[in-house]
Amino acid sequence: MISSNRCSFLSNTGLVGCSRSSGLQTKRLVPFRVECLASSSSSGGDRKLRAVMETIADVDNNQTVAGGVQDVYGEDKATEDHFVTPWSVSVASGYTLLRDPHFNKGLAFTDKERDAHFLRGLLPPTSISQETQVKKVLQHIRQYQLPLQKYTAMMNLQETNERVFYKLLIDHVEELLPVVYTPTVGEACQKYGSIYMRPQGLYISLKEKGRILEVLKNWPEKDIQVIVVTDGERILGLGDLGCQGMGIPVGKLSLYTALGGVRPSACLPITIDVGTNNELLLNDELYIGLRQRRATGQEYSELIHEFMTAVKQNYGEKILIQFEDFANHNAFDLLEKYRSTHLVFNDDIQGTASVVLAGLVAGLKFIGGNLSDHRFLFLGAGEAGTGIAELIALETSKQTGAPVEEVRKNIWLVDSKGLIVSSRGESLQHFKRPWAHEHEPITNLLDAVKKIKPTVLIGTSGQGKTFTQEVVEAMAEINERPIVLALSNPTSQAECTAEEAYTWSKGHAIFASGSPFAPVEYEGNVFVPGQANNAYIFPGFGLGLIMSGTIRVRDDLLLAASEALASQVTQEHFDKGLIYPPFKDIRKISAHIAAKVAAKSYELGLATRLPQPKDLVEHAESCMYTPAYRRYR
Ligand SMILES: O=C([O-])CC(=O)C(=O)O
Ligand SMILES: [Mg+2]
Structure with missing residues (x-):
């Protein structure tokens, strides 16, 4: 109990x-x-x-x-x-109760509940269990051919019966994650205007300037613990989708609940609309956002600052704000500006870094060697690329005692202009400068692979099909077991497919991707590609912060999350080609991550919920929302 x-x-x-x-x-x-x-x-x-x-x-x-x-x-x-x-x-009773997604149980209301809550006659006479309801909805969803039809069916369910939605998602997570999350959520954002039915989160636009606190108070739930916010400028690898980026905070928060056990009413999706530079959307009559080009500079930062201040004023010090899918030119600055005053976490920089580090640490357990024995080459030097690079450098420095500046020399990044080298100097954006090493200029990835001879190749470019056959073959020539990570989302933007990675490396590559790929059979062996997606990290990470009352995020907490995830990978997983544990075990994994993060937070004095529980894993599990129906009196 x-x-x-x-x-x-x-x-x-x-x-x-x-x-x-x-x-x-x-x-x-x-209710x-x-x-x-x-x-x-x-x-x-x-x-x-x-x-x-x-x-x-x-x-x-x-x-x-x-x-x-x-x-x-x-x-x-x-x-x-x-x-x-x-x-x-x-x-809540009668018809209103049936229309309230938090409390509605549909045909699962018992006779006694129907009497007590004025439901007689509003439902057909039969009563069925939640399990039967889940079975029925799953059958219904499986009948749809198109992923977007499945997505809208899931969104409708979330708006009608929240507990069936979460039970379905938790019990069939491997099947339904690609529906409510990447890749389908990408298409949903692109078409959000035409599939829009009801508001699923808060829209804060330039029109609300000066009134953001008031807007927050309009949200029906008062006890919010986590906000996922986007300004829609870099939605997955799909670019500027403006206000239609709302699908991302909604999807991420569904995972906070399903994978991390944070209760739905504590989650608030927010889209900040400062316009869009996407001409297609600006000319689309169904576009739901402001019809103007993006505000920048002071106008942009004033709106964001008002938002950050209002959130803290309304919800207090311990509200977790997850930045999601901001463009590079704002993401780093926002994180830097608010990390010392707010509990902020950038999923694309920090969450992705933590999950990739976990996969590498897990992989090295089985193929041998330490991080310092490896050489890393990235295609893409934005949030994910530099975020991952920095966390690898931090962990390596911790393991070896070498200064971070020294360790960084083993890590190379290629952006749209070629290898990042010191001669590019001042023309480099500030977040790329730590990675500008001494080297002759190289303008393409294949030459960079041949010259740098990386053991690990990581794609974070947002550009699909950039790990060509020559690139993967070169990796396989240099390494017995090349690690190839095609992290860009959704599937259309993946640097290569699982099949390409296994085929071109003749079955030698250790492969993972940001969006899911089905298992691949190559010369009689079945390889199961792992999904190196921040969804492994942020739900458990957030739970750990919330349950310990943590007030600031530090890099050590990210390292703790990585370590917890890596520790869940077994020889059996690795033998199938996996450097991540299967998603079906995600709630257990999240509890472990939450416990490790909370433990580190208590150790660093960042946790305010005292005293520290003795068994943090057990504590995390006991805190997690479960979607089973409650009985109403
Ligand atoms: O949403 C995802 O699948 C991972 C992510 O944060 C991104 O690609 O921006
Ligand atoms: Mg993201």
């Missing part, structure tokens, strides 16, 4: 109005909604009323609510000259 105190910070909002001493699974709960009585009005007075709305503060303070007596809406704290918001708690 789960004790409520241990996990109250991750508990379901639906329990707040009840006694907090209830266990999560075994006790009954009342209720907190509603602002003034919410139907949009007067200026209403805005002021909302501006003093207090969040459900007990959760953050880790207090229990015995009997529900607490100033949760801030009325008692307000003095006479303050405005207060008239809130009421209403029990």
